[in-house]
Amino acid sequence: MIDNLLLGFSISLSMDNLLYCFIGTILGTIVGVLPGLGPSATIALLLPLTFKLNLTSAVIMLAGIYYGVAYGGTITSVLMNIPGETSTVVTCIDGYQMAKKGRAGPALGIAAFGSFIGGTVGVIGLMLLAPPLASVALSFGPPEYAALMIAGMTLVTYLSRGSFVKSVAMAVLGFILACIGLDPVKGAERFTFGTLTLIDGVGIVPLVMGMFGIAELLNIAEGSVKREGYIQERWRLRKLLPNKQDWRDSAGPIGRGSVVGFILGILPGGGAVLSSFISYGLEKKISRHPEKFGIGAIEGVAGPETANNSGTASAFIPLLTLGLPFNVVTALLLAAFIIHGVIPGPLILKKDPAIFWGIVTSMYIGNVMLLILNLPLIGIFINILRIPYSVLSPIIAVVCFIGAFSMNYNDMDVLIMIVFGIIGYLMQKFGYEPGPLILAFVIGPIFEQALRQSLMLSDGSLSIFFRSSICIALLSIAFLSIISPWLRTGYRYIRQLLREKGGGNVLVNGKE
């Protein structure tokens, strides 16, 4: 192992590769900040430029873009309530609230540190556990996916602070929005109302930017959003970084986020996205103060930010060890491998160890670069908040317009985003929160496909979900997650009852 690491570092620390890693991470951060353009579009654009590079340098640069995006996406989520990336949507919930309270610095700081720790844990996991975990991911069939999505959806209630029924209604609406367009299996039109505009479905970017960015702009316009004392103050680095209490609050979420992100990142589909939502739900569920979530809890930033970065690192496991790309970005990276005549897979460790270890070790270096780059930038980015809302609002609007347009070069996406902005604004006014809707929209297509395939395999019998141990375990987690609030209440009631009967110490007003 040590020999391999030394070999890897000897490659990744060469001047050329350091430069490509630096370019990749810088580009990734910029792309992450810009809403609309994701890592897949950027890598696709830059892929032809890598033809002249050697494979290791090409993949080092492209991988730098991939994990750099997760760092950059946080900045707009925290400062403007516009998620730069889908995986940073959940950061808006508490990150933006922290910014409104004058704590944008600690939010961005903990996100940068969490991202670094998550990314590093992901790379260490990639190094140590790649082959066995890849085979576990391969054992996931449609029923296992459906069960995983069900387990993920049980966290819906923890994404919002309001009514449980309203949260579930929003999740259902998210699933319905995901159904718009062509059916993924048969190609039948659904909920298109006969218009061509909706035949491709609703894009995640117009939806998310509308629900978060435009809705917030409308709140600012009507005068209901106020900033609390963070324009007049001069910023000092010490005030920008998380304090001891922040670290104490964030240590657990960062640790758990690393594990959640790593595990879910290996799975096909939106691992990093799902992991950030699950991490948020998990933190809220186990927190002693769940009421703090949604109004600026640092745990709500630390956990998801760590999880999405850990997930980007572990997404390399199936690519490098099995040659299977489980998301669009890793598919493009596979294309880079194929263009250079190398097929990643189980033999890459034996045949081309220099490539494997060069890429893996470059990810350590990339994460260090991103941390060093991001920390000093926090002070610069925070200065955005010194600009009054009256000037900042139209600029944010322009960022949203261009972000929505740049996805498909379609003006209808801009109009759809505005419509969702108005809907998002009205939802807030009527006590509905967008979190469950976004989560359901993201996992909706994967869930529907997995559910339909599973039921087709079993001729419509639900017994297929109880045939594999993975399914049973995931459904048990989902079941426990649903009943845990009642279990907790029951446990407290029984404990109090036993105390009253046993020792005679009766609780009066909370005191014995």
Next chain:
Amino acid sequence: MRKKDYISGGFLFIVSIVLFIQTRDLTAWESVGPSEGFFPLALSIFLGVLSLIIIMQAWMQKRKPLGTLKILGPQEGKFILYIVSFIGFGLLFMKVGYSITLAAFILFVLRIVEKQSWKLTIIAAVISIVVSHVLFSTFLSVPLPEGILSIIIDKIRAI
């Protein structure tokens, strides 16, 4: 809040009915299992049930005050102007061109809605146009619509 719950619950119920009607043309179940209409049908029914629960919950909290229906904050006029400017941008930028529409949008919002100085308005418009062109058009190859600007440039070139 109860009044708002009645209205939002009622609205979601209407949405669920419309969606339910839309699923009539889709096949929900085939011999091999669920088909394209299965998920939309189940979801529309589920949404209908949830909307009725929201209405029922509001009805059951009779003791609580009905609440107000007021939605807009203190700056209603500004809110409407913002929505008009957003929709205007969305409708015009493809036909008129990105740069001209962006300049008009910034001018409208900063100068007329937010009552900022001419100097700041012009600086913001120029910076927005230049930065978005450099970042998106040049650097990331996003084809920003030129609209009538391209016709004018073509005519000047022809002359």
